[in-house]
Every structure is written in structure tokens, then in C-alpha cells.
Amino acid sequence: MDLAAAQQVLKTTFGYDEFRPGQSAVIQQVLAGKNTLAVMPTGGGKSLCYQIPALLFDGLTVVVSPLISLMKDQVDALNDNGIAATFINSSLDYREINERLQELRAGDYTLLYIAPERLDSQSFIQALGNLPIQLLAIDEAHCISQWGHDFRPSYLALSTAIEQLPTHPQVLALTATATEQVAQDICERLDINFDDEVNTGFARDNLDLTVVKNQDTDRYILDYLAENANEAGIIYATTRKEVTRLTSLLQKHHIKATMYHAGLDDNVRRQNQEDFLYDRVQVMVATNAFGMGIDKSNVRFVIHAQVPGTLEAYYQEAGRAGRDGLPSVAILIYRASDAQIQHFFIDESEMDDEHKHRSYRKLQVMTQYANTQGCLQQFILKYFGEASEPCGRCSNCTDKRTAQEITTDAQKVLSCVVRLHSRYGKGVVAQVLTGANNQRVRESHLETLSTYGIMSGQRQKSVSELIDFLTAAGYLQAVGGQYPTLTVTKNGVGVLKGETQVFRKTAQKVQKAVSQNDALFEQLRTLRRNLAEQQGVPPFVIFSDKTLHSMCEILPEDDAAFVTVKGVGESKLEKYGEIFMETIRAYAHQPKESQDDATTSAES
Incomplete structure (x- = not known):
């Protein structure tokens, strides 16, 4: 079996002329019978690496997938493409599972999706x-x-389980985020030769990385959503409480948003996820319980409203933007206080000391990423063991903001921390500096300090933000778990001695995630949504945004032209070709002035 057969399936079934980087190498190894590890970025097309061989093999392909929602989405997409696939997971009862096993034994399916927990059952392994x-x-x-x-x-x-299966199937392991150590561990556990790893690199050329530091999180998010009103996105927060608060904030400002976290009722969580996948709401606000394997291709932005605990988790979650390859944005809003929340989670966890220390180190890397002055993409790639040039796209590479010297204000803050003998946290420091007259200050006689009230002309919130900036920049360090105290670092001492100047850049402004869509794209998107609702599948199962944009460029009016659109195979042509071409013909035969007017209306 050669790659030419795979190329034919790629074109006729999936509607693509060429493989993406790494896909042909992985598929060649699979067709040659080799156990393989594929390390490819989110959106890199990992699923085709087993779906195409599955259509060429005589036997069954079993896909182990961690989330029920991913299974359903992928099975829906395969079935919509004329491919026989099914799943077995906890959403089915005993009778339904037995029915599907009978159908599988009869050869009715090419692919079977299962959850890893299924393999905890000896009886299920026997059934397999x-x-x-x-x-x-x-x-x-x-x-x-x-x-x-x-x-x-x-x-x-x-x-x-693999050892117990009588057919001894070959193994294809796939992931988007694996350091060298993780990749080696996967290979050892799954009997994959180290030479049979295909790693296409971790760069996402369509993903613009941005870090926003020490700004009003709510204001930034609201401004960003106002600027990107028609685009779908995910906002991640660390705690359920913050997810609930942010969702209420967005809904109060008439933004179609819903939420997802482990504390919600299963039915509510399922409905909220479906509303997001079906484009009924614009924004999903969620904890990290949401997202692994979410196949929604038209997510244009991912905003982390609070810093996650590891760079691997961040990059995987950020990678949920732009799975279709179109330009998208990943934004990290960083505040030192949010990093302390992650620190507290580690403190209170039941991990042993070794795992705790490892987690502290990973959190330190995440903080370094948020505070680096260098290229953000380069920082991430270096962490995964990959050398690269600056990307030229991230917020650091394109930063043209002016920097103001704030050395005097910084010295006031640092001096106050010294006079408080590093016994207090940010709140008390800001109160002393602004001259607050409250019980805590009076009882501790803090009004007697020489730094008391020396910043009384500023708001307490502004001083707190300055403290966050000085902490993020490495002049102060927050020490401790749940209630950290501030101490002056070696760099901070240099500022106090007048050896170092401190500069702070102006606030970051929001930008559009992508260029405006034209009128035809909006018409096709509406048609897609209506068809999806009728069929009970997410819109991206029918066509991705990238495929709709391709239609807008080619303007196909007959079958021969329609099948040249990226993402249109024979099954999609037969199912949807005529109905989409009706809309395209109606648009294409309008006078040019009417098209321009419609596009202007779509943009406004």
C-alpha cells in the first residue's frame, strides 16, 4: 500500500489536494506497519493521520479519545462525509453498547472511538x-x-490492553504538546521506536501570541469583544467563581456568552457546550475542564483571563484558536496575583514533594513567559526543545508602545516594602502609600512610617497595579501561598540605590482578530448554520470557515468548480453542492454596486 492511494483518499473523500506538513510522513509509516508517535500542533491535521489509513485498511481502526464531546463531533463529521464511524462511551446504556458491538463484529464500521476509561474493564477488552x-x-x-x-x-x-488484543494492532500516538521527556515516555510505554517519531515542530504560523500585563482585565476583555463582535472565542479563567463572574459581566453587556466548569449540572454543561459549538453563543467562558479535543474550527481568539499553571497547558488551550488555519489570536492577561492562585493550588494539592517542586518550576516558566521581552513564539518553541527565529507577529515582536520612566514612583513603592520589613502584602503596601486611614493601618501604627501617604494623590487601585507591574518586572517578589507578602529583589535594590531606571509601557490597545468578512461569507455562514440546526450537528461539521472563504474566492457555479474548493470531497459535493452554489450564483450575478453595499452592511 503506497502513498498514492492515501493521496487519492485525501482528494476524493476529504477534498484536499495536498497533505499538510508531517501528515504524509506519518501516514507512510502507518501504512508500512510501524508503531508511530506524531507530534503536531493543534490544528495541524492529526486526525487525518489515522482516518485515511482506516479507509485503506481491511480491519477496524480504534481511536482512544479522552472526551465524549470530541468523539461525537468527529463521528458526526465522518458520517457527514460518508464514512462509517461510531463510538462507545458512558453516554450509551448497556443495550446500546451491545448493539454497537454486534454491528462492529458484522463489519458495519470502519472507525470506533472509545474513552480510555473503557480499557479499565476486562470484559470490554475481551469484547474488543x-x-x-x-x-x-x-x-x-x-x-x-x-x-x-x-x-x-x-x-x-x-x-x-494492546498486549491482550489477539490482533496485536499497530499503534499511532498523537499529541500537540510533548517535551522531549514526554515524547520519550510515550514511546517507551507504547513500544514505539524513538526513530519513528514524526515531529513537525510546535510553531503555529496562523496564531498571533499576545501578553497583556497589569491592565484592567474586565475593561480589556469588553473592549476586545466589542472590536471582534462577530467572532467566536474562548475565555479561560482559573476558578469556577471567576468563570461565573466573567460570564455575568459579558451577559450584562449584551454579549452572547455561556460558561463551562466541573461544578455545573451535567445537562447544563452539555447544553452550554452545544450552544457554543453550534454558534448560538459567541463566547465560552470556562475553566480548563473545557476544551481538550474540542473540534470547533472557527474559534478566532482564546483569552486567558488568568494565568494557567504550565506552559504546556497554556499552549494547548491557546491552540484551540484557528484550528482551520485562518489567522487567530491567543491572549494571556497576566497579573502576579493570578500566578499566586496557581501557587496556592500547588500548596494545597495532595501531590508528593517531588511533583510539587516540578509544578512550582513549571509555574515559574509560565511567569517567565509572561514577562519576557523577547519573542513569545520563540520562548515557547525553545521550551519544547526547538530553535527558531523571532516570529515577527507576537505582541513583543510588534510592540511599538512608548515607555515612560517611572523610577521615582518605583522607589517609593520599594522603599515602603523595606520599611514594612517585608511582612505585608500588596493591599497593605498600597494602603500605606496612599494614606489610607483604616483599622488595620491604625492598629499596626503604620501611619507613623515615613512612606505613609507619599502617593496620596493616586488611587489605591493604580498603586496596586504599579505593584503588580514591579512584581512582574522582577523588582518585587511575592512570597508565600494564599496570602503572599512582598519583598524587594536584587534588581529592586538596584533601583533603590539609583543604579537602575524603571520604564513602563503605556496600556495595550485591543485589535481585530481577523480582517472583516464580506457579505457572501456571511450569507454562506448563515446557510451553514441553518443546515446544521436542521441536521443536529455543529456548523463546522458541514464546512469549516476556511472552506467558506475558499468558496468566496473561487465562486464555483458548477460541480467541476465546486469540487476544487478546499475541504469539498465527493460526498460533500453531492450533499451540499447545489444549495451552496445557489447562494453563490445569486451573489455573483448581482451588480457590483449591490455586492459592495452588501459587504459594507456586513461590516457595520
Whole structure:
């Protein structure tokens, strides 16, 4: 079996002329019978690496996937493309599971999706033993590694299950975020030769990375959403409380938003996720419980309203923007106080000391990323062991903001911390500097300090933000878990002695995530949404935004032209070709002036 057969399936079934980087190398190894590890960025097209071989193999391909929602989305998309696929997970009852196993034994399906927890059951492994399994594809394979950021014990049963299957299927492990150590661990656990790893690199050329420091989070998010009113996005927060607060804030400002966290009722959580996937709401506000494997391709922005605990988690969550390859944005809003929340989570966890120290180090890397003056993409790639040039796109590479010297104000803050003997946190420091007259200040006689009230002309909030900036910039250090105290660092001492000047850049302004869509794109997007609602599938299952944009460029009016659109295979042509071409013909045959007027209306 050669790559030419795979190329033919790529074109006729999936509607693409060329493989993306790494796909052909992975598929060649799979077709040659080799166990393989594929490390490809989110949106890099990992799923085709097992879907195409599945259509060429005689036997069954089993896909281990960690989330029910991902299984359903991928099965819906495959079925919509004329490919026989099904899933078995906890959403099915005992009778339904048995029915699907009978259908699988009868050869009714090409692909089967299962959750890793299924393999904890010996009886289920025995049931799988009666199936002609040729390929076992393991998605989110970093979950199998104890060194990974999202280690899941249920994944450990995989190696045992593989040994017990009588067909001894070959293995394809896939992940977007694997350091060298994690990749090595995956290979050892799944009997993959180290030489059979295909790593396409971690760069996402369509993803612009931005860090926003020491600004009003709510104001920035509201301004950003106002500027990108028609685009779908995810906002991540660390705690359920903050997710609820942010969702209420957005809804109060008439933004279509919903939320997702582990504390919600299962039915509510499922409905909220569906509303986001079906484009009924613009924004999903969520904890990290949301997102792994979410296949929504038209997410244009991901905003982290609070800093996550690891760079791996951040990059995986950020990578949920722009899965279709179109320009998208990942924004980290950084405040030192949010990093302290992650520090507290580690403090209170039941991890042993070794794992705690590892987590502290990972959080330190995350803080360094937020405060680097260099290229953000370069920082991430270096962490994953990849050398690169500056990207020229991230907020650091394109930063043209002016910097103001604030050395005198910085000295006032640092001097106050010294006079408080590093025994107090940010709140008390800001109160002393602004001359607050409250019980805490009076009882501790802090009004007697020489720094009391020396910044009384400024608001307490502004001084607190300055303290955050000085902490983020490394002049102050927050020490402790839940209630950290401030201490002056070595760099801060240099400022106090007048050896170092301090500069602070002006606030970052929001920008549009992508260029404006024209009128035809909006018409096609509306048509897609209506069809999706009728069929009970997410809109991206029918066509991605990238495919709709391709239609707008080509303006196909017959079958021969429509099948040249990226993402249109024979099944999609037969199902949707005529209805989409009706809209395209109506638009294309309008006078040029009417098209321009419609586009102007779509932009306003």
C-alpha cells in the first residue's frame, strides 16, 4: 500500500489536494506497519493521520479519545462525509453498547472511538478482542506520561490492553504538546521506536501570541469583544467563581456568552457546550475542564483571563484558536496575583514533594513567559526543545508602545516594602502609600512610617497595579501561598540605590482578530448554520470557515468548480453542492454596486 492511494483518499473523500506538513510522513509509516508517535500542533491535521489509513485498511481502526464531546463531533463529521464511524462511551446504556458491538463484529464500521476509561474493564477488552482491530490510534497521547501536564491514570491501561488484543494492532500516538521527556515516555510505554517519531515542530504560523500585563482585565476583555463582535472565542479563567463572574459581566453587556466548569449540572454543561459549538453563543467562558479535543474550527481568539499553571497547558488551550488555519489570536492577561492562585493550588494539592517542586518550576516558566521581552513564539518553541527565529507577529515582536520612566514612583513603592520589613502584602503596601486611614493601618501604627501617604494623590487601585507591574518586572517578589507578602529583589535594590531606571509601557490597545468578512461569507455562514440546526450537528461539521472563504474566492457555479474548493470531497459535493452554489450564483450575478453595499452592511 503506497502513498498514492492515501493521496487519492485525501482528494476524493476529504477534498484536499495536498497533505499538510508531517501528515504524509506519518501516514507512510502507518501504512508500512510501524508503531508511530506524531507530534503536531493543534490544528495541524492529526486526525487525518489515522482516518485515511482506516479507509485503506481491511480491519477496524480504534481511536482512544479522552472526551465524549470530541468523539461525537468527529463521528458526526465522518458520517457527514460518508464514512462509517461510531463510538462507545458512558453516554450509551448497556443495550446500546451491545448493539454497537454486534454491528462492529458484522463489519458495519470502519472507525470506533472509545474513552480510555473503557480499557479499565476486562470484559470490554475481551469484547474488543472479538473485533478485527488493525490500528489503535491514541489521541492526546501526552496523557499517558507522568511527565506530561495532563497525566491521566486511565491511559496507563493502554499498554496492557494492546498486549491482550489477539490482533496485536499497530499503534499511532498523537499529541500537540510533548517535551522531549514526554515524547520519550510515550514511546517507551507504547513500544514505539524513538526513530519513528514524526515531529513537525510546535510553531503555529496562523496564531498571533499576545501578553497583556497589569491592565484592567474586565475593561480589556469588553473592549476586545466589542472590536471582534462577530467572532467566536474562548475565555479561560482559573476558578469556577471567576468563570461565573466573567460570564455575568459579558451577559450584562449584551454579549452572547455561556460558561463551562466541573461544578455545573451535567445537562447544563452539555447544553452550554452545544450552544457554543453550534454558534448560538459567541463566547465560552470556562475553566480548563473545557476544551481538550474540542473540534470547533472557527474559534478566532482564546483569552486567558488568568494565568494557567504550565506552559504546556497554556499552549494547548491557546491552540484551540484557528484550528482551520485562518489567522487567530491567543491572549494571556497576566497579573502576579493570578500566578499566586496557581501557587496556592500547588500548596494545597495532595501531590508528593517531588511533583510539587516540578509544578512550582513549571509555574515559574509560565511567569517567565509572561514577562519576557523577547519573542513569545520563540520562548515557547525553545521550551519544547526547538530553535527558531523571532516570529515577527507576537505582541513583543510588534510592540511599538512608548515607555515612560517611572523610577521615582518605583522607589517609593520599594522603599515602603523595606520599611514594612517585608511582612505585608500588596493591599497593605498600597494602603500605606496612599494614606489610607483604616483599622488595620491604625492598629499596626503604620501611619507613623515615613512612606505613609507619599502617593496620596493616586488611587489605591493604580498603586496596586504599579505593584503588580514591579512584581512582574522582577523588582518585587511575592512570597508565600494564599496570602503572599512582598519583598524587594536584587534588581529592586538596584533601583533603590539609583543604579537602575524603571520604564513602563503605556496600556495595550485591543485589535481585530481577523480582517472583516464580506457579505457572501456571511450569507454562506448563515446557510451553514441553518443546515446544521436542521441536521443536529455543529456548523463546522458541514464546512469549516476556511472552506467558506475558499468558496468566496473561487465562486464555483458548477460541480467541476465546486469540487476544487478546499475541504469539498465527493460526498460533500453531492450533499451540499447545489444549495451552496445557489447562494453563490445569486451573489455573483448581482451588480457590483449591490455586492459592495452588501459587504459594507456586513461590516457595520
